[in-house]
Amino acid sequence: MLIAWLVFLFVEDSLASNSTALVSWQQEGNGRSAWDILWPCLTTIFACTWTILHFDVWPRNACYRWVWLLSLRAGIIAILAPEMVFWFAAAQRDYVKRLRKVCNAAQKERDNEVAEPKVWLSEHTRPLGQAHNLHHIDLVPVKTEWSLPQCFCIVSGGLAIQTQDEWIYTVRFTEMKAFIQAGILHCSDFRDQDIEDRAKVDPFAKGFAILQSTWFLCNIIARWASHLPVSPIELSTVAYVVCGVLIYAVYWHKPKNMSTSIKIHLHYTRATLPAEIHGLTESNPEGWVHLRARIKNEGWLSLTWRIIKSPLLRIEDPAGMIAKAEEEQNFLERAPSEDILFAVMTTFVASLFCAIHVAAWKYDFPSYAERISWRVFSLSSVAMVNIFSASNSMFYYAKYLESYGLLPPFMRVSTRPDGIAFRICLVASSHVYVIVRLGMTALVFSSLRALPMGSYTSIKWVTTIPHFS
Template sequence: MLILILAYYLAQSAHSEAGPIAAPIELRDIASCDGQRRQRTLANIIWSCLSTIVLCTWVAVHPNVQFRPEKQGQGWFEKGLWNPLHEAVTFKLPLFLWALLFPEYILSWAVRQYLQAGVISKQVPRWTRTHGNFMIMGGFHLFRLPADAPSIPLPLKSREPSNFINPAGIHNREDEIPVCPLKFEDFPVDILRIIAPTETELKDRGKSDSLTKIIVLVQTLWFVIQCIARGTQKLPLTELEVVTLAYATLNLFIYIFWWDKPRNVECPIRVYKTATASHEESGKEAEGWEGNWVWRWVQKVIAYSIGAQDHYVKLSAECSIPTFWSGRVENRLLADAGLGPSLLGSAFGAIHCIVWSSVFSSCAERIMWHVSCVAMIAVPFVVTILCVVMVVGLRKSDVFDGWNAVILIICSNLLMLSGWLYIASRIVTLVIAFAALRSLAPAAFTTVDWTTFIPHI
């Protein structure tokens, strides 16, 4: 809402600044040239762009489950106002800003979860990719029952008792002790077949349905079609519309890969063990950051760039699933998951070049826009090189040596040096996009003549 209010203020101030020039352009010059063709206002342009950006970015992001233990004795202020506001400021808003500044990283996260959900769904009978996504996003959380609470061990196929139990009596759920989120390797398949909901039940836990997703896709595609139509009729696009087009294109792919992932699930399914049962994290043990601080930074840059940071997380020590958790994806899948999003990230920057030769308000703005475009194309392309080296190197062995290791180190250093430029480029393009609204070209206010697309004689 604050963004929309700010946009409206900018629209009014920009319109007032351009008063002596904008009025003749909008009402006389264009009207006389195009007859009865309708004109759009500055407020129309801003509203269309901002609504598309917010809708694409806010709705397209499907976060993991952020589990927070329930507090007893909360008042109406804390429960109804403070808790939702605290969650929005500390979790949802940072994730939204991250999606604005690094949309290709969100895309690579979605691709990793898509691939890993497919791997998990094949290991449990009758599971779908929705089940796999729910498992990855922290949908199952381990709890311990109170010491005096009766329980029944869940049976395995071998008829031997397991460490997992079902409550068998009456007890206060607030007395259950949360332990940690669980990953797929922590469960026997037999237990998952017992406790896992159906696909319909999982979708019911989400805060969006197919109709909502279709509405978002229609809005996004409609904006893209309008931009294409303006290009066909030689009508200029504003810098803000180009930025919006880039976000709409990239978020369209994000939405496709997260189509089967439940959105905004707040409460995980409770999985129980007794108060005396121990929990040992299953699967491969978490790796540690090794070497001196220089090599450790190189490791972290590579890991977070390609999405391998999950291999360094001990999930049994976490209170909630990490924000960008995708499961410990195999290295070969990581390379595949990073290659496409990094290329699309470069394409995201390339879309901004549509207005490369446009007339900017000042020479400084033109230079900053050009430098930002180059940076937004080059930095994701460095990640592409990293992924290509991984794909080629992992076909030979699981250890990088020789030229592969040299290229990895060079690319990592480039990412560390150019990371600040990449962040600055994102901010600069957004600022210039709004600043350019103060002096738009006359044809920017002309709407598309849709009758030219209808076949006629």
């Protein structure tokens, strides 16, 4: 709430109209028309939402219709709630940074144990592994540290092993330590150049998004400096630009839309893998797919219905969440206190996105009811974000206290599989937030039917050049 109040105090004058007179939709005029307001906002929002999406690697046998529909749903989510995209991006980057530490430590330990580099090579290629005269070949691995793009590729499901009997297994990031210690994977097996070769980076799209966002922000700042009113849709677009810049920074090292995973070929078959690796992979049978597996084809209607009824946010029972959190914590050396700090950071970004809309507190909407609705929706969005984050942080903090025996038995999360209060806070806040965001989107477009007269005033960028005699 403090963030919302500070943003309101900073830009409230720019949103207050110079006159209470409202003007309906203007097709043409000496200044800017209604299309001149709407079109730059829509193009900027589209550029900031579509280019920030960095999809994970889809399964090999995934249906292209399923991929297309999921991509469409992700685009809609990015438009309705870009702060949710930031939350997923920040969580993935946090996993990547911790995975890099674990992989580098395991790689260093493995390199110290193995003296002969050809032992590492024999795990991958049988002909060279069986050769006897290898002294004239430099078999020492090129690099001994894992990079952020490599770890992003692993977390995104972009690394797989392929056995001699043509079975492909997608390596999960929680299994990397075991694969490295067993000598199956090495950081020199694939490099950043290999990842860039498979990534679908579009410099033109990113360049257009940056130029469009920069030009739009310059216009808004100029209108604010000239004391000209800014419409709610322009204000909402500023929030999208701010959130898009932060997502760009978080996803800087992530490969964009890898269509196929990077495969490491082994001389093992699926049955002859080392015992520890065989048991690890067989515990996850969904990770295996054959090279000649057929693509799962389904109809458009059935796939659309599956996506509609599938929940966007799964609220698991506390016992299941504790088991999952402990597994990730044991692998990534993650403390519950760090989860709380992560929640504070993501809450700040989400609150900033919602607080920018609070700046239209004194804006002259076409009706009094719309003005009150905007105030209620903007404040409710900030409140719901903080309630969702607070309930999530309290759960992890309670788990942290429980691990040290500081909670009484009746307050322990692990002994309450129903988790009624925890579920109510998460489910209620998320559903109310969705309703609030839809209401604010409707108000943004409904406000275009009657804007203050100063909204159609153009900014005079060209000034008189002084004459020097």
